[in-house]
Amino acid sequence: MKYRRSPTAMPVPPRTPHTHTVGPRTSGERPDRTVVILGAGIAGLAAAYELERLGVPVEVLEGSRRIGGRISTFRFGDSADAPFAELGAMRIPAGHSNTLRYVAQLGLTDELRSFHSLLADKNAFLRTAESYVRLRDAARQLTAEIAEGLSQDTYRPESLMFGAWLTLVVDAIAPPDQRQDLRQDLRTRLLDYVERLNLAPFVRDDGNAFDLHGLFAAHPSLREACRDPLRGFLDDILMETSTELFRLRGGMDQLVRRLARRIHGPIRRQHEVVGIESRPDEVVVHLRAEGRHVVRRCGQVLCTLPFSVLRGLRLTGFSDDKLQIIHDVRYVPATKVALHCREAFWQREGINGGASSSGGRVRQTYYPPIDGDPAFGAVLLASYSVGEDAELLGRMSAAARYAAVLADLAPMHPQLLRPGMVLNAKSLAWGQYPWSHGGCSVHWGMDPAAAEEQRMLAQQPQGRLYFAGEHCSSRPAWIDGALESALDAVSRIVMQMPAALPDPALMREPSLLAEPVSPVEPDAAPICTEIVG
Ligand SMILES: Cc1cc2nc3c(=O)[nH]c(=O)nc-3n(C[C@H](O)[C@H](O)[C@H](O)COP(=O)(O)OP(=O)(O)OC[C@H]3O[C@@H](n4cnc5c(N)ncnc54)[C@H](O)[C@@H]3O)c2cc1C
Structure with missing residues (x-):
């Protein structure tokens, strides 16, 4: 069974002689307002940024070595001009106002370029x-x-x-x-x-x-x-x-890197959440960090982990409804395979962007523009697939995956087989990726009322434990949804805080997003920490 349906007590590992315990708060001590955020994807980072701007201290715990989650730009080389592949999100629809507001807020508007999709280039x-x-x-x-x-x-x-x-x-x-x-x-x-x-x-x-x-x-x-x-x-x-899509020249990861730079609280990588206990007056987070089991007792926690990950963790003190929705949200796999080519050979064939409908296991092949120096080569997003096709490729070893994609694409692009044409390859099978166990959540096949009910249940807090992430939004599978859910969660968290804070309803106003409203309190009480192994 992947999740527990009943709120049973979670066995806490025995303390070792090295156990370090910070005692409980004594009366008169200022209540700890730090919000511990689980996951440093766009939802977690945006929530951290907004909370700090409202004067709430934050700490972000990320399991992997990398921030950004499903925004993942891979660079074939260290140079600023090196070609890159978007292995996760790659385009921003013109109507996605949350995303575009952050693009503007982070000073990236000048980097917006048209994104050319399938059907855009008739020579594809x-x-x-x-x-x-x-x-x-x-x-x-x-x-x-x-x-x-x-x-x-x-x-x-x-x-x-x-x-x-x-x-x-x-x-x-x-x-x-x-x-x-x-x-x-x-x-x-x-x-x-x-x-x-x-x-x-x-x-x-x-x-x-x-x-x-x-x-x-x-x-x-x-x-x-x-x-x-x-x-x-x-x-x-x-x-x-x-035809109304944008991309970010220089890579989508600029969004998360710039956001992270603006967050003052710590963003701790390689802090893997392995269990969460929701108690009436606190949330206990069990972590694996630096080879040790660490238990964090927190005043309030915002969890942005995908439910596909959460359902595999030890969850205690959750209502049956919550466990059910964590289990029920549907995720579809997605796989991308990128090839670093010596040159953009497709341009010689008159293809200057857009995508081909390549069929077979490959499905879609994108021809991204070269943002850097062409001398470093060009990237072909050889394959982008979802669902069963993605699962099929995802289950292969990386080497077998490249071989399969090359074999399928070669009749269409025989240049790929020329010696020295493919310099390198990188792929990401999100269905097999341990930090998402899926590409995205989807509402496919649900009527609008059922989708809204699922959203409400997904974002429903458990005591002091709040939820955000694309799966808690009305726009799953998009950055915009992740941001929407982050703003909603920040509103909820701030609303239950005793201190006088600005009206959270104002947080959606651009003016408030433009300037911090109160400084982060430097002397807020630390959250309780026990190190148990
Ligand atoms: C292939 C693909 C293409 C996409 N294309 C687009 C697109 O073109 N445009 C668009 O707008 N959106 C696109 N999306 C969707 C978009 O990327 C996501 O909706 C968005 O990035 C999700 O953000 P999030 O913060 O909710 O989740 P995530 O980005 O998944 O963040 C969750 C974070 O939690 C961390 N984590 C997971 N487990 C643990 C654990 N146990 N302990 C600690 N940390 C943990 C993860 O490492 C991750 O950093 C695409 C997604 C995929 C997969």
Whole structure:
């Protein structure tokens, strides 16, 4: 069993002669206001930053050697000009106001650049049943494939184009079961539905492309015509292929590095949480740090660990409802494989960005721009997959994973096999990553009311233990959701603090985010610490 359903007492390991105990608070001592934050991903760091700005001292405990969590920029070399791969988050939708506010707050607005997604570059490829075609030539082949599987041949060409383009993006992005569902939905309902609509305004490039985003925006009822799980996944698909996306020149990890630099309290890496006890008047956190078991008794704790991690820890004093939701939140795996190439050979083929729908185990191949010196080479995000495809690659050894991706991509990009073309490789299988045990949480297949109920339960505190992270938000699987949850948690924490603090409702106002409202108290009482081994 991965989690305990009943609030049983947790056995605390016996104390050794080296045990160091800081005694309980005596009466008259100022209450400890330090908030201990578990996890130094964007949610934990943003919460730490905001709490300090409200005058609340913080301490951040991070299990891994690295801060940033699922924002993970890997650099192929030490030079500032070295090419890099975004192994986690890579784009910011224009409507993600929380994220863009932090981008501005951290002085990164000048680094925002357009992010080119799937469908952006018509010279990129689409894998078909037999071979590869350029996206600019894909329409005829795709509509023929759609028409083949239909019982009647009376659909208008523009309806078939809609079907072809929707299939293209779902095939590239969605896990296998949803790809099947879409085909079924198309044949049985969606094509009939769009037959009634005027599709002419959405046909592009002389019938060689289709504006799916425009159609869904102009006809919201079309979304309702899609059945679950496709409907639940649709927002993510449309967001990921939108033309209104940004990236950060120089790497997404600038967000977390700049945030961390502004936090005054300690950020302790390699402090792995192994158990949490929620007690009426305190939270006891069990840690593994420097080979020792450490027990921290804390006045208040904000936990931003993914529930996929939390459900494997020893949890005591949690309500049954809370344990249930920690267990129930659904995570999907995601895997990225990046290749450091001698040169951006794809540019010689006319591909200047965007992504190919590569099929097979690879799914999506991105062609990121070169931000640094081209003499250091270029990075091909050879494969980005989610769901079963990601799991399949994730279970392989790193060497087998590279070999599989190269084998799948070589027919499309034979240059990869040229001696000396691939200099290095790096991959991250988030389903197998011990600090997330999954790519992201998802609300796929849930109606809005059920998704909201899950969000409420996920962020529900347990006594003095609060929760944040993308899984506690209305926008799971996005940085914006992680930030939303962090701001919500900070509001809750500050609201229950006795000291006079500014109205937490104001925290969402840009003016308050711009300036610290009160200094961190230097003489706040330390949190209790016992070292037991
Ligand atoms: C492949 C991929 C692509 C993505 N693409 C995008 C994108 O383009 N745009 C976007 O906005 N979002 C994207 N996301 C989602 C985004 O990255 C996440 O929603 C966000 O970074 C989550 O932040 P968080 O703080 O909630 O969680 P995390 O970043 O996971 O932070 C949790 C922290 O807790 C630490 N931790 C875990 N276990 C323990 C433990 N036992 N003890 C102590 N510490 C522990 C972890 O190391 C981590 O630092 C993507 C995610 C993935 C995986």
